[in-house]
Amino acid sequence: MSFERIKEKLNILADAAKYDVSCSSSGSNRANKNKGLGDATGMGICHTYTEDGRCVSLLKILLTNHCIFDCAYCVTRKSNDIKRAAFKVQEVVDLTINFYRRNYIEGLFLSSGIFKNADYTMERLVSVAKKLRLEENFNGYIHLKSIPGASDELMREAGLYADRLSVNIEIPTKEGLKRLAPDKNREDFIKPMKKVKNEIIQYKAEKKIIRSTPKYAPAGQSTQMIIGASGENDYQIMTASNFFYKKFNLKRVYYSGYVPISYDSRLPQIGTEVPMLRENRLYQTDWLMRFYGFHVNEIVNETHQHLDLDIDPKLSWALRNIHEFPVDVNRADKRMLARVPGLGMKSVYKILHARKFRQLNWEHLKRLGVALNRAQYFIVCNSNVYERRDLEPTKIKGLILQNSKSKFRKATSSQLNLFG
Incomplete structure (x- = not known):
């Protein structure tokens, strides 16, 4: 594979990954060992700021932007006329190592469109992390996106090599998902989240007895919701967030305002972007729920379904x-x-x-x-x-x-x- 072709793939698949905002501080403590490469101790990831104010970065790409689904809100949907590309597993490994050695990045954020089926795609994501850990002795941060519907066996293996796992819920409500992504089933999103939660609980229990128990997703799991694509109000959005925090012990829920990029009668039209201020208010509400002791119904409820934009x-x-x-x-x-x-x-x-x-x-x-x-x-x-x-x-x-x-x-x- 020529350098120019790799560069072309990188341009396509890095650009396609920009719509995923769920990059975060790792919370991991994977220390360097056996003279390996890098570490993830106390680091934040992906052009974000750590608690001590440092800005750090990671390689954020898709394994492929080919996809078998035709979700109305997704730029990589199969009916969209865009350039397609796919990395081989070894190409992602090589890019990560080479970029790290040049001090460009401090970790990897890897997502993917779904080609063939969920397990086929998830297996390749896991293979990247596995090769980095076992063959390259890479101890830097790795964030893998869980593929909806992936098997429990693959989700368990993913957590052994990744610091954080996340599966994007995409649309806050079951009804909205059915309307905009009729080929997808909400249960396919829930299944990997449930598996990761149970594995983390089991790891913590075993760690108390056997200190050498292999780490499992030490930075936990997160998710992301697209805001404004399916018409949910802030009460519905934050109620869904509260459910996922309580049910699956998530570290973070991310809110990504929908940006109209092509015409579809089911979606807001071009020029009707979700205001950044609305995203900000959702994050402020999320913060109040997690750190200030507020219950979701105190902030938004049946009689107050929308957050005020002029005040916090x-x-x-x-x-x-x-x-x-x-x-x-x-x-x-x-x-x-x-x-x-x-x-x-x-x-x-x-x-x-x-x-x-x-x-x-x-x-x-x-x-x-x-x-x-x-x-x-x-x-x-x-x-x-x-x-x-x-x-x-x-x-x-x-x-x-x-x-x-x-x-x-x-x-x-x-x-x-x-x-x-």
Whole structure:
């Protein structure tokens, strides 16, 4: 195979992989051993940022963009008139090793269209990871996309060589999937997720007894949903996310706004892209559910099915539950402090620690880095300063939005002055 042909394949299959956003920090601790190549200790992956602020990268490609399915929302669907290509297993192995040695990447994210059937495709994805681990002694991060419908045997083998596994749910609801991808069965997505979950549980149990138990998907599993292709509201989307978090112990759910790329009567038309702000609000809601103790029905529900685009979901909840406030920062528990707009979890922990030594006032809160432009309307502290508590939610919202716009104008003006 000529270099030019490999380069052409890489251009095609790297471009096709860009629609998959479920690249993430690994969470893996696969350390280098026996003078192997690379490691995945404490690293984040794929042009993302780790907890310590480092930006790292990986080779993100499809094994092939050939596919037996004709999903309306997918650029690689069989009826789409695009250039097709497929890597051989050894070609992916060689590219990964060569790119790593040149310091271009720190790992591999490998997905694929489905050719022939699920097991045929999954077997080749596993072969890539297996060759990297056993033949190349590669200890860097590997993220494999699980193929819907793949056998339990292949999913078990995949987890022995990959750091993270993920299967894209694609459409949040069963009805939406049936309409846009009638050849697919939702149960085929659930099956590999269930297998990975059970294998991880078994690994953790065996590890307590036998320390040498081989690692199984140490960075867990994740999934991705396409937003805006099938018309689900935010309540349906976040309810589905909550189900997968609880049922399969997922590390992350990713939300990818649908971008119309070709005409199909079942899909939003070209020029009706999902706003990035909607994606952002979904991620903020996801964060509140995972780290702030919110239940999905507190943020979105039957009577509030869409997230507000002009304000973040925590502020929206607070304004709809104004009777819960004000919160006394010197007395409130962690759960309630975490629900105050303007208080992140770092600020919450700082407050809990600082108030052990003294009663906190406004000046103390400023020094702790609390965003008082928001929090001031929802908290009281040890202060003689008059606090207005007669404001209606609409008035508070207006004041916060006005203050945010003012800060934006000042920041923009400062930036322009730098180039003045």
